[in-house]
Amino acid sequence: MKRIILLGSLVLGVCGFGHAQISSKIVKTGEKPTIAVPDFRGAGDSQKFMGAFNSTLFNDLQGSGQLKMIAKTLYPVQVPQQPSDFRQGGPSFADWSGPPPNANYLAFGYTATQNNQIVLYGWLFDVRQSNPSSAQLIGKIYLGSLDEAGARKVAQEFAADILKQFGATSLIGTRIYFVSDRSGHKEIWSMNYDGSDQKQFTNYGSITTFPAVSSDGTKIAFTTYPVLASSRNANSAQFSKQAQNLGQPQIYVHSLETGRKLVYYNQQASMNAASDFLPDSRHLLIYSTANGGFSQIYETDLDGADLHRITHSASLEVEPKVNPKTGQDMVFVSGRGGTPQVYRMSIDGTDVSRLTTGEGDAVNPAWNPDGQHIAFSWTRGFEPGNFNIFVMDVASRDVVQLTHGSGRNENPSWAPDGVHLVFSSKRGRNTQLYTMLADGSQVQQLTTQGNNEKPVWSKSTQQ
Amino acid sequence: MRDSSRLHASKLGAVTFVALLLFAVGCAKKAPPPPPPPPPAPATTAPPSTAAPVIASFTAEPSTIEPGQASTLRWSISGATDMTIDHGVGAVQSQGMRQVFPRTSTSYALTARGPGGMDSRSVTVTVSTAPPPPPPSVPHLSSADLLQQQAQDAYFDYDMSEIRGDGRDALTRDAALLKQIFQQDPNFSVVVEGHCDERGSAEYNLALGDRRATAAKDFLVQLGVPADRLKTISYGKERPQCTEASEDCWQKNRRAHLSAGQ
Numbered sequence: 105m106k107r108i109i110l111l112g113s114l115v116l117g118v119c120g121f122g123h124a125q126i127s128s129k130i131v132k133t134g135e136k137p138t139i140a141v142p143d144f145r146g147a148g149d150s151q152k153f154m155g156a157f158n159s160t161l162f163n164d165l166q167g168s169g170q171l172k173m174i175a176k177t178l179y180p181v182q183v184p185q186q187p188s189d190f191r192q193g194g195p196s197f198a199d200w201s202g203p204p205p206n207a208n209y210l211a212f213g214y215t216a217t218q219n220n221q222i223v224l225y226g227w228l229f230d231v232r233q234s235n236p237s238s239a240q241l242i243g244k245i246y247l248g249s250l251d252e253a254g255a256r257k258v259a260q261e262f263a264a265d266i267l268k269q270f271g272a273t274s275l276i277g278t279r280i281y282f283v284s285d286r287s288g289h290k291e292i293w294s295m296n297y298d299g300s301d302q303k304q305f306t307n308y309g310s311i312t313t314f315p316a317v318s319s320d321g322t323k324i325a326f327t328t329y330p331v332l333a334s335s336r337n338a339n340s341a342q343f344s345k346q347a348q349n350l351g352q353p354q355i356y357v358h359s360l361e362t363g364r365k366l367v368y369y370n371q372q373a374s375m376n377a378a379s380d381f382l383p384d385s386r387h388l389l390i391y392s393t394a395n396g397g398f399s400q401i402y403e404t405d406l407d408g409a410d411l412h413r414i415t416h417s418a419s420l421e422v423e424p425k426v427n428p429k430t431g432q433d434m435v436f437v438s439g440r441g442g443t444p445q446v447y448r449m450s451i452d453g454t455d456v457s458r459l460t461t462g463e464g465d466a467v468n469p470a471w472n473p474d475g476q477h478i479a480f481s482w483t484r485g486f487e488p489g490n491f492n493i494f495v496m497d498v499a500s501r502d503v504v505q506l507t508h509g510s511g512r513n514e515n516p517s518w519a520p521d522g523v524h525l526v527f528s529s530k531r532g533r534n535t536q537l538y539t540m541l542a543d544g545s546q547v548q549q550l551t552t553q554g555n556n557e558k559p560v561w562s563k564s565t566q567q
Numbered sequence: 568m569r570d571s572s573r574l575h576a577s578k579l580g581a582v583t584f585v586a587l588l589l590f591a592v593g594c595a596k597k598a599p600p601p602p603p604p605p606p607p608a609p610a611t612t613a614p615p616s617t618a619a620p621v622i623a624s625f626t627a628e629p630s631t632i633e634p635g636q637a638s639t640l641r642w643s644i645s646g647a648t649d650m651t652i653d654h655g656v657g658a659v660q661s662q663g664m665r666q667v668f669p670r671t672s673t674s675y676a677l678t679a680r681g682p683g684g685m686d687s688r689s690v691t692v693t694v695s696t697a698p699p700p701p702p703p704s705v706p707h708l709s710s711a712d713l714l715q716q717q718a719q720d721a722y723f724d725y726d727m728s729e730i731r732g733d734g735r736d737a738l739t740r741d742a743a744l745l746k747q748i749f750q751q752d753p754n755f756s757v758v759v760e761g762h763c764d765e766r767g768s769a770e771y772n773l774a775l776g777d778r779r780a781t782a783a784k785d786f787l788v789q790l791g792v793p794a795d796r797l798k799t800i801s802y803g804k805e806r807p808q809c810t811e812a813s814e815d816c817w818q819k820n821r822r823a824h825l826s827a828g829q
Contacts, residue, residue: 439726444726
């Protein structure tokens with residue numbers, strides 16, 4: 105009995121240590137630069153849109169998770185609008201770098217109207233510097249249409265430049281591809297990182313799921329049950345979903361530039377499912393029953409040719425995800441040890457090792473862009489089906505749990521910044537998509553219509 | 568006609584001749600007076616009060632009927648005071664008829680009682696037990712209907728694709744059904760669907776449903792169902808037939824299901 109308790113506390117201790125370590129590694133808790141972002145004012149007509157501008161700028165910087173935003177209530181009364189305001193008797197760096205704000209950085213500027221456009225003059229200063237000439241990090245002019253959309257656009261561009269200063273990737277312009285049944289069938293949809301501009305991408309009218317986007321952002325692969333001719337010709341309104349005559353699941357590849365379907369040769373198999381693109385955007389990892397037995401992992405060219413079998417097991421092998429940093433190893437889900445668990449192996453199928461403990465079901469692995477961490481869904485400590493999102497440091501296998509019993513949480517996918525995750529969660533009647541920081545904070549709901557699942561965050565800003 | 572009347576006349580002539588002859592003999596010989604005639608013989612027909620009942624006839628016409636048709640019982644009795652027919656017909660008169668509608672073959676017993684004794688007779692009405700005429704030789708159920716109405720699902724344990732005992736029973740009956748269907752409908756094909764409950768991941772369930780469909784197909788093929796008529800498809804957890812979060816419901820969704828193919 106004593107030994108069990110001792111062992112238990114040891115495990116808890118290790119977990120606790122792992123938690124802090126991973127969180128600080130990914131989200132940089134405690135050591136974030138502090139920034140003050142006072143409200144900008146607009147000259148002339150541009151002032152009408154400054155509400156939208158200021159909230160967009162503040163939220164984009166705060167939402168990055170890379171900066172510590174200083175509350176506006178702590179700001180000094182005198183707010184600079186341009187660098188020349190820092191002079192004797194005016195605002196000083198010390199007003200911002202000292203208490204109460206204790207800022208490291210200050211973003212300031214103003215907007216004006218010019219040739220019926222909104223013009224933003226934006227600066228970022230390191231207010232800890234003694235010499236104003238060495239304090240300036242950004243001083244730039246941004247142009248947009250003279251309306252609310254234009255005001256948001258210049259705010260987003262300025263925020264992206266600020267984030268770049270801190271080594272953070274802006275999520276502005278990135279798209280999230282996902283599966284939604286809001287049209288009556290599961291189809292691929294896409295939206296902005298913040299849930300705006302939701303658009304239907306496919307219209308196959310059956311079951312379309314498991315999207316994967318190439319790292320260059322030009323192609324998307326997914327899995328569809330083709331509607332067979334006999335039921336397509338019938339009056340579709342009279343056909344219930346159950347009566348539809350569907351073919352076996354197949355891999356489809358589409359261009360994201362034209363939207364068109366590209367040629368992909370599917371293996372003669374009871375199932376073919378797309379899983380991931382290799383970093384070169386020219387090869388696919390799939391799982392298929394092309395061998396005639398259990399689902400196994402294969403690599404193919406973009407058109408399905410040059411099939412290479414990677415696993416050779418008498419168990420289910422699914423969800424291969426290649427390390428985006430190295431391109432030389434992958435994580436995947438295997439039933440070889442009993443319940444599905446996350447494993448890792450080299451790209452040629454050698455050096456297989458199990459990453460998860462063997463408890464419960466561990467599925468949906470997703471690489472962080474750093475190639476060192478994965479997020480995954482795990483039922484550890486819960487009933488079958490009650491998944492939560494975890495992050496693992498692959499080298500040490502330390503894990504941290506990000507969601508805690510808020511419904512069923514699945515399919516994490518990392519944002520290009522390596523700090524945000526998008527995932528699906530069933531917290532009410534329907535499954536919806538949420539984003540959060542990799543420490544589990546700043547949870548935001550992105551979707552509300554129908555059921556939404558299988559998000560994948562495109563690593564490219566190309567739309 | 569003319570011949571027979573002549574014959575009649577000659578017969579009459581002969582009788583007259585014999586009588587005259589006898590008379591002539593008697594006259595010629597003076598004999599003692601004849602003894603008195605013997606007493607009359609006891610009457611062969613007893614008085615009603617003492618005679619035994621007699622059933623002269625008891626018939627059923629027709630004696631063989633279809634279910635729901637009638638047969639007529641007829642009887643004729645003498646010398647009885649109490650006459651009954653069983654099977655619900657009851658008391659009857661000495662002469663009569665009655666329609667009966669037996670559902671199964673029935674022997675009707677007629678019992679006649681009187682002071683002089685009793686008599687009984689029975690008659691059997693046979694009800695034809697031949698089965699109803701067969702349905703028209705053209706099957707009025709399409710193969711797809713037959714499959715939908717009679718095929719049974721094979722159920723699986725959580726995360727498993729092995730055929731259980733109850734699944735073997737279901738698939739054994741399905742194999743017989745499929746062979747019958749393929750015999751009458753050589754162009755028909757069947758899809759073996761694999762389904763999973765909602766708890767596992769969609770990706771893993773796609774592969775697991777594929778195993779369940781394949782396991783069911785392999786079992787059917789072992790029982791002689793032609794493999795080239797069977798196609799498998801895994802729906803993973805995309806087409807649940809029950810959507811509650813309960814073990815009852817999950818069990819219903821962990822199944823191999825047969826549906827009509829192309």
